Amino acid sequence: MVDVLGHLGMALIWLAPVWFFTDTPKTALAIVSTGFWFGMLPDVDLVISNQIVGIHHHGVFHTVLAVAIFAAIIGPLWGLVVKKLLGGTTWFSPDAQKRATAIGVIVVFVTGLAHLFADILSAPDVSTRIEPLWPIHKGPIAFIDVLWYQSVWATWALFLTGLVINGVLWYRYNN
Structure with missing residues (x-):
């Protein structure tokens, strides 16, 4: 498990x-x-x-099922809030406003999956391994331990990579 910035960086990369x-x-x-x-x-x-009682870290909330439920509930709400706050401005185009709830579902789903992926890459060495495909498949789907648990370099590398990728794309589409 990378730290908070690592998870946010992975979300930036996946978005x-x-x-x-x-x-x-x-x-x-x-x-x-x-x-x-x-x-x-x-x-x-x-x-x-x-x-x-019974809820633990890397348990049921670290599954694709939970991420899909979060996306189905929170995603449309996020889309509507963004539409309300930014609709009618140049920050949220008319096309995006029409699809705001769908965009919200996709955003929450993709960022949730990004979190699970970061934990698959980094959790097995010290923390509880996640079971992302529960209840269909019990147990971890892979033993991939490429990032040290709470690694400062991995956390910052992921975050800075996410910022740089999005910064480059911002620059590309504005010039």
């Missing part, structure tokens, strides 16, 4: 394709800059585990 599918650079920037925060959503189990 980078937004630049190729939106009609304006400002819309892409609005989606990426407001959506990457959902890269921390599976870690809600850290808070809930203090309140509900």
